[in-house]
Amino acid sequence: MTGSPLVRDQLDLVPDAILAGRAADGDTAAFEALARRYGPHMRACARRLTGSHADADDVVQEALVQAWKQLDSLREPAAVKGWLLRLTGSRSIDCLRRRRNHATLSADDDGGQAVEPPAGEPGPESSAMATSGTEALKLALARLPEEQRRCWVLKEFNGQTYEQIAQTLNISPASVRGRLARARVALVRDMEGWR
Incomplete structure (x- = not known):
């Protein structure tokens, strides 16, 4: 049973190159281990680029779907982290292009309001x-x-x-x-x- 905690813990110790190779051969548990390992990095990257938690989650999902489909094209399996971050960057940019017609990006998810200190502050x-x-x-x-x-x-x-x-x-x-x-x-x- 690949979803058991024991198998998951063991896969979390496997080097990137082996996980990427196994995932490219269709091993979903190996791919899930990579997603667990680098998902937080991908989310942080997407959040910084898009300025939105919701968009970041969508971007990471799109990047992981793309990675699953294109994993066999990864030339250097040990460099899977950089590859996943590049995919995330590309998907983030696609998201920004889709949003281009909307209001200017703000630094936080604040409904488009400027981030300024409230009146009456020091x-x-x-x-x-x-x-x-x-x-x-x-x-x-x-x-x-x-x-x-x-x-x-x-x-x-x-x-x-x-x-x-x-x-x-x-x-x-x-x-x-x-x-x-x-x-x-x-x-x-x-x-x-x-x-």
Whole structure:
């Protein structure tokens, strides 16, 4: 019985390359082990790119379906984590393209409202001290043009190379470098007040 906890625990100890190979041969338990292992990473990636928990869940599901169908095309089974994250990045970008006609992405699922401190709160210095660097970065990222934000998130959060980002976004590595450079300049400028 493949769904038993004992088998699941044993599969969680198996190296990626073996799991990917077995999954490519149709072993659903091996694929489920990969999904358990990298699902949280994929969800975090999708959440950062889409800005939405609900969209992130949909993206991960789409990416896993695509991975199951295309697992036999994976050239380097040991690199399954990076491959799954690239699929997630691609599906996230597809989701953003579908949403392009809607309101500008916000940093959180807040119904499209701007994230600002409520009126009557302490002054800017106190607010800056209370607001974490993560929140400030989310706001700065939300202000980046979509193409720059995608590159930055894929590079900084997912650790992808310029070539991997270029492949995910279907652009040249030189375009990736340019977008990342512009994103970094904009982020440094936006984050200047938070230092």
